[in-house]
Amino acid sequence: MGGTGTGLVLVIQKTIFYSDVNPTASRFSIPFSQVKTHDFLNEAEAKELAHKNPMQVCLLDPSLKQTSITFNKWVMGNTSLYVLTNTWNSVVKNNQLEKGVMVQLWSFRIAKLKIHSQIEVATMSALLKAEKERRMGKSEYYSNSRRLVSAFESMIFSIFKSQVFIRNGSFILPTCAKNVSFSRPIALLLVRYESGIAENEQPFKISYLINTIGLSPQSAFSVSKKLHFETSQQPDTVISFFNNHGFSRTQIRDIVQKWPASLLCNPEKTLLPKLQFFYSKRISGSQLLRILSSNPDSFRRSLDNCIIPNFNSFKEFTRCGDDQVFLAYKNYSDVLSRNFQSIVAPNIAILKEYGVPESNIMVELVVHPRAYAVSPDKFSRTVEQVKKMGFNPSKRRFLTALQAFLQTSKSTWEKKFDLLNQWGWSNEVVLSAFEKYPRFMMFSEKKITTIMSFFVHTMGWKSLDIANRPVILSYSLERRIIPRCSVLQALLSKGLIKKFSVCLVLEYTEKAFLQRFVTPYEDPYILKLYEQKLGLSE
Incomplete structure (x- = not known):
């Protein structure tokens, strides 16, 4: 190697x-x-x-x-x-x-x-x-x-x-x-x-962005338009700072792509105070670096006038832990750049009027904050729509259904109905499946189609069987469904197992599945088959 x-x-x-x-x-x-x-x-x-x-x-x-x-x-x-x-x-x-x-x-x-x-x-x-x-x-x-x-x-x-x-x-x-x-x-x-690209063969900036940062030529050309430097002194200082604080080369590259000006900042004044603040909140180091590289927006904000007050406001409002504030920021950068409470307060009041438990609201605010940052008029109409469908406001499923409506456009909603109609689901069946597991309507049409095709065309199921357990649509075809179904079919053909519930088997954790259906039989063929279907051994 x-x-x-x-x-x-x-x-x-x-x-x-x-x-x-x-x-x-x-x-x-x-x-x-x-x-x-x-x-x-x-x-x-x-x-x-x-x-x-x-x-x-x-x-x-x-x-x-x-x-x-x-x-x-x-x-x-x-x-x-x-x-x-x-x-x-x-x-x-x-x-x-x-x-x-x-x-x-x-x-x-x-x-x-x-x-x-x-x-x-x-x-x-x-x-x-x-x-x-x-x-x-x-x-x-x-x-x-x-x-x-x-x-x-x-x-x-x-x-x-x-x-x-x-x-x-x-x-x-x-x-x-x-x-x-x-x-x-x-x-x-x-x-x-x-x-080793010769300096006289291309602009220094582009050479630096390719060789030191690791950008592709296209990305380097695009990012270079937003920067002006003729020597590597200042960018090297920033890169050294990131390296010393544990950021990987890939994470540094992601930050530069999303925030090119980071290469010209004063890291001791712009970057260090924010890292110190986040570390003081005992946020996991690996989690901190991963989130900041995927969303470096907070590096550009004022620590005293923006990040600290908004961090404390969100934490007090949702009564969550420090790490959960950062999780919410990962999903919606406005959590630390604006007063999130003032954005969502009218919508929270609407949910409380409908009897949604405050504890459920706060959990969803942390995990899916973007869904609640919409206009009160649209939010109110959608809450009423979900209520009329028969969802119980006291259950978590009510908020999942609300999220599905808020984050799925009308045209996309209609396309998914048309798709499921083609698989033999009536509109009533679609709505019934949505009531059982509303999250499936947020899955892509491609994901729904490939999983439906596998169970109907390969496994010989009726499409309505999936409507009765729509949670099946949430599983990975590659990483869970195909490998496990292949093992189960092999065990059946060898007479090693009798009837079983595929739905139940798919719900097992990876460890539980291996312990129940692979390890006990000490059959090299079964293990090889499972690894092959996972793409680990071909």
Whole structure:
């Protein structure tokens, strides 16, 4: 582990599994057992992944389309794997990847990147679009686009030298070049940018943002427009401050992306007092760093005039703990930037008039504060609507239903009714399911469709079976439903178990499920099947 990582390296050749093309997962798994070599990572990258800090990398597909994607390392029990996540679905769609297709993932790094040259990586899509228009007969694009595409191909060829061929705008790697056909493996190329970019080849700011902060070229170009610095002295001071207080490289990158001006602030005056205040509240260090990196808004606010009074006001108003105030801030930054009580007080009064227990209200305010920061008129109409549906104001389910209505637009609500109607649910059945588990109407149409499809088409259920237990729609198809149902079917076929309730089994914790249905049988096939369906061993 931790080689130099230079040159073209084959990371893995594998057959696409369902888990790799499932749209609800949006991930490509790279099990350690199938990795050709780990030397495509350098020492710094390996260390970042070991500390659970994912990397943002560039992925090139055979059409030369560039996708910014997250490369991470997962450790689950005794099994480890790399994963490409977040934007993987777009790669699947663009290349029409399907289960059973053979894929190669290659890695290389570019030592020098000319951000402002005509063949910069950020303009790949534009070059290819111009070439496509030229082929469609728009002759005015011919001269310039053909010259640029040829220059781009020359650059790529110079990077790969004899290791890659280019034919009709597509990469053909050595293992595929002898027999170019539709059955050849699809090659995907993982790109990292070396830190040694010559200063005279691009603006200093962009070089710094790429090499020191870890931004992608596109993000670096965008962020650079909001900053002005000619030396690294001040940004280095800020980065050093963040490092000394435990922020990871990924967290620092996230802060800079969301708040570029952070690189030019005086950390001792702007950042330190706020961290000291939050630490004085005994908020977990890891939780504090995680929330502040995902939402650095409080760093920009006045400690004495804004953060402290609003922190104390929210805590007194909701009677919650210090850590819960911060949880509310994570979900809604106005908690610390405005007087939250004055925003929601009219709506709280409305709920009390309807008999909603104050204890229930305060719990929901901490977990879902944004839902209550709406106009009193809209809030009042929605509360009345939920009451007319038969929800009991004294139950927590009343507030969940209220949240579903407040956070779901009318058009989205109608689309979900239409979707469920297509699965054979009448409007009455939809409303009945909503009364049982109102949260399911906040799930995406994609999530609902994929889970319904699995149980109806794969498990042979009737769609109305799910309407009777709509909580099933809350589970992860990838991480819970498919792995557990596969194990249960295998145990049934072996005669090791008799009838069981799938709904009950799905409610088990991971530990309880393993103890009840995997560990006792000491069957290597069952364990391997479970790990395979989880994407841990393919």
